Amino acid sequence: MSDLEKLSASIHEFVEDRDWGQFHDPKSLLIALTGEVGEVAELLQWLPADRAAELVRDAPLSGQIRDELADVLIYLIQLAEACGVELVAAATAKLRAAIDRYPASEHRGVAPNRPS
Amino acid sequence: MSDLEKLSASIHEFVEDRDWGQFHDPKSLLIALTGEVGEVAELLQWLPADRAAELVRDAPLSGQIRDELADVLIYLIQLAEACGVELVAAATAKLRAAIDRYPASEHRGVAPNRPS
Amino acid sequence: MSDLEKLSASIHEFVEDRDWGQFHDPKSLLIALTGEVGEVAELLQWLPADRAAELVRDAPLSGQIRDELADVLIYLIQLAEACGVELVAAATAKLRAAIDRYPASEHRGVAPNRPS
Amino acid sequence: MSDLEKLSASIHEFVEDRDWGQFHDPKSLLIALTGEVGEVAELLQWLPADRAAELVRDAPLSGQIRDELADVLIYLIQLAEACGVELVAAATAKLRAAIDRYPASEHRGVAPNRPS
Numbered sequence: 481m482s483d484l485e486k487l488s489a490s491i492h493e494f495v496e497d498r499d500w501g502q503f504h505d506p507k508s509l510l511i512a513l514t515g516e517v518g519e520v521a522e523l524l525q526w527l528p529a530d531r532a533a534e535l536v537r538d539a540p541l542s543g544q545i546r547d548e549l550a551d552v553l554i555y556l557i558q559l560a561e562a563c564g565v566e567l568v569a570a571a572t573a574k575l576r577a578a579i580d581r582y583p584a585s586e587h588r589g590v591a592p593n594r595p596s
Numbered sequence: 597m598s599d600l601e602k603l604s605a606s607i608h609e610f611v612e613d614r615d616w617g618q619f620h621d622p623k624s625l626l627i628a629l630t631g632e633v634g635e636v637a638e639l640l641q642w643l644p645a646d647r648a649a650e651l652v653r654d655a656p657l658s659g660q661i662r663d664e665l666a667d668v669l670i671y672l673i674q675l676a677e678a679c680g681v682e683l684v685a686a687a688t689a690k691l692r693a694a695i696d697r698y699p700a701s702e703h704r705g706v707a708p709n710r711p712s
Numbered sequence: 713m714s715d716l717e718k719l720s721a722s723i724h725e726f727v728e729d730r731d732w733g734q735f736h737d738p739k740s741l742l743i744a745l746t747g748e749v750g751e752v753a754e755l756l757q758w759l760p761a762d763r764a765a766e767l768v769r770d771a772p773l774s775g776q777i778r779d780e781l782a783d784v785l786i787y788l789i790q791l792a793e794a795c796g797v798e799l800v801a802a803a804t805a806k807l808r809a810a811i812d813r814y815p816a817s818e819h820r821g822v823a824p825n826r827p828s
Numbered sequence: 829m830s831d832l833e834k835l836s837a838s839i840h841e842f843v844e845d846r847d848w849g850q851f852h853d854p855k856s857l858l859i860a861l862t863g864e865v866g867e868v869a870e871l872l873q874w875l876p877a878d879r880a881a882e883l884v885r886d887a888p889l890s891g892q893i894r895d896e897l898a899d900v901l902i903y904l905i906q907l908a909e910a911c912g913v914e915l916v917a918a919a920t921a922k923l924r925a926a927i928d929r930y931p932a933s934e935h936r937g938v939a940p941n942r943p944s
Contacts, residue, residue, distance in 0.1 A: 482598035482599050482600060483598050483600065483684045483685075483688070484598060484599065484600045484684055486688075487684055487687055487688050487691065490688070490691055491691060494691060494694065494695060497700040497704075498698060498700050498703050498704055498705070499704050499705040500703075500705075500707070500708075502705070503707050503758050505645055505646070505648055505649055505761075506640055506643070506648040506649055506652055507640050507643065507645050507648050507761065507855055507856070507859060508645075508757055508758060508761075508855070510633075510636060510637060510640055510859060510862075511753045511756055511757040511855060511858060511859065511862075512753070512754075512757045512758075513633060513668075514633060514637070514749065514750055514753040514858075514859075514862050515750045515751075515753035515754040515757060516750070517626075517629060517630060517633055517746065517750060518746055518747045518748070518749060518750010518751060518753060518754070519747075519750060520626060520675075521626060521630070521743045521744070521746040521747035521750060522744075522747040522750070524622055524623050524626055524743055525740055525743040525744045525747060526735050526740060526744075526939035526940075527622070527623065529621055529623050529624075529737075529739065529740075529877035529878070530621070530877070530878075532621055532622040532623050533621055533622055533678055533679075536622055536678075536679045536680065537679075537680050542679075542680070545679050545681060546679075546681045546686045547686070547690060549672070549675065549676050549679065549681050549683060549686060550681075550683070550686035550687040550689070550690035550691075551687075551690060552629075552672055553672060553683050553684070553686075553687045554687050554690065554691060556665070556668055556669060556672065557687075559636075559665065560665050562649055562652075563649075563652045563653075563658075563661050563662075563665065564652065564653050564658070565661060565662045565665050565666075567665060567666070567669050568599045568600055568603055568669070569599075570662045570663070570665060570666035570669075571603055571666040571667075571669045571670050571673075572599070572602075572603050572606070573666065574663060574666035574667060574670065575603065575606055575607060575610060575666075575670060578610065579610060582614060584613040584614050587614050587616075588613075588614055588615050589614070589615040589616075589618070591616070591619050591874035592616075592874075619874050621877075623739055623740070623743060623877065624739070624873055624874060624877075626743060626746075627739060627742060627743065627746075627869045627872055627873040628869070628870075628873045628874075630742075630743075630746050630865065630866055630869040631866045631867075631869035631870040631873055632866070633862065633866060634862055634863045634864070634865060634866010634867060634869060634870070635863075635866060637859045637860070637862040637863040637866060638860075638863040638866070640859055641856055641859040641860045641863055642823035642824075642851050642856060642860075645761035645762070645853075645855065645856075646761070646762075707758035708758075714830035714831050714832060715830050715832065715916045715917075715920070716830060716831065716832045716916055718920075719916055719919055719920050719923065722920070722923055723923060726923060726926065726927060729932040729936075730930065730932050730935050730936055730937070731936050731937040732935075732937075732939070732940075734937070735939050737877055737878070737880055737881055738872055738880040738881055738884055739872050739875065739877050739880050740877075742865075742868060742869060742872055745865060745900075746865060746869070749858075749861060749862060749865055752858060752907075753858060753862070756854055756855050756858055759854075759855065761853055761855050761856075762853070764853055764854040764855050765853055765854055765910055765911075768854055768910075768911045768912065769911075769912050774911075774912070777911050777913060778911075778913045778918045779918070779922060781904070781907065781908050781911065781913050781915060781918060782913075782915070782918035782919040782921070782922035782923075783919075783922060784861075784904055785904060785915050785916070785918075785919040786919050786922065786923065788897070788900055788901060788904065789919075791868075791897065792897050794881055794884075795881075795884045795885075795890075795893050795894075795897065796884070796885050796890070797893060797894045797897050797898075799897060799898070799901050800831045800832055800835055800901070801831075802894045802895070802897060802898035802901075803835055803898040803899075803901045803902050803905075804831070804835050804838070805898070806895060806898035806899060806902060807835065807838055807839060807842060807898075807902060810842065811842060814846060816845040816846050819846050819848075820845075820846055820847050821846070821847040821848075821850070823848070823851050824848075
């Protein structure tokens, strides 16, 4: 069992133990995911773009970002489960399609309209 | 190497091959993530809440949701990398904290203000 | 001068007085808008869909939603200004286009794929 | 009647004529708003941060951003109506509170943690 599978199983158990599955319809989970993306946004919003990669590594910001990105993943896993989607398999397939759609030779150094 | 680690490595290689790393500062990746969450939102927005879990399993919607959730994960992985965050480790730690913060006995069947 | 024009002028002055215009490039403002939408999301996420319209009218939730929707508008106005967009004129034109695109006779009671 | 009030009334009539009010519970409208913010995000994501304010003024991008910001406002107005919130009054009150909370003399040139 991979780390992500273990995490997914633990989240599932966490929710079951609290009988929270009743709140976890796809639309509610999508809204919760939106909330967590918003938390990350609030941490990044005023950082100078060209120094952000460096500043996000400094405490206490680094820990806050770590926590909020964790929450995004936790809700993404739950949303995928509620939709019957195997997340890693779906992303692996999507990446394979992007490799074909954006041949490296033609797209080197050019920002794609929408890269995947 | 787990499936997620393989996926992360493949994304990294995909980006490197196209020299797209120059676009992948944390704020741009957060905006790209927002765009993909928006794509999922557009698929779910008008579904009746109480039938959504069932309707998202019907083609062609099921495939569209699979594709957009895949994109959310792909950008989340890239954002985490740009921020120096190990995503699964962070989420595992966050879940452990939530288990302590929300004892099952006290929170059974009660929607948390913010569950994680 | 309409209420919205007065509000926009006051926001502009607020930002000028604090010399915050330097932070208000379009991408940073979009991220700030995302953060505020996330705040609304956190207030709505676990409400039962069919009772939400009623529950959002009860204090203290009603005041919290009022505050967060206010923030969404404040950042939307700033983002529009940063992009050189006249918001109300743009929305009026967009609505006019939607009226043509979705004739009432053909679309009555049918959720549009994307209504505007 | 101000431009925004006229716009709100026109949106209301547009929705009524199509009997779409049945889809417009707060959570669905919040999801639709998220979708439209995502559309703006996709237009801005790969623009260089320091040239974005200039690039968003060039056609065809300028028209696309205008259209998507319009959609954000249209859904924000509908969400506010669904929640019983008077948007401009709420934002005017919120701005007044921000003026008190962030005295210009103390906050000049310093990015606020969360400015409003």
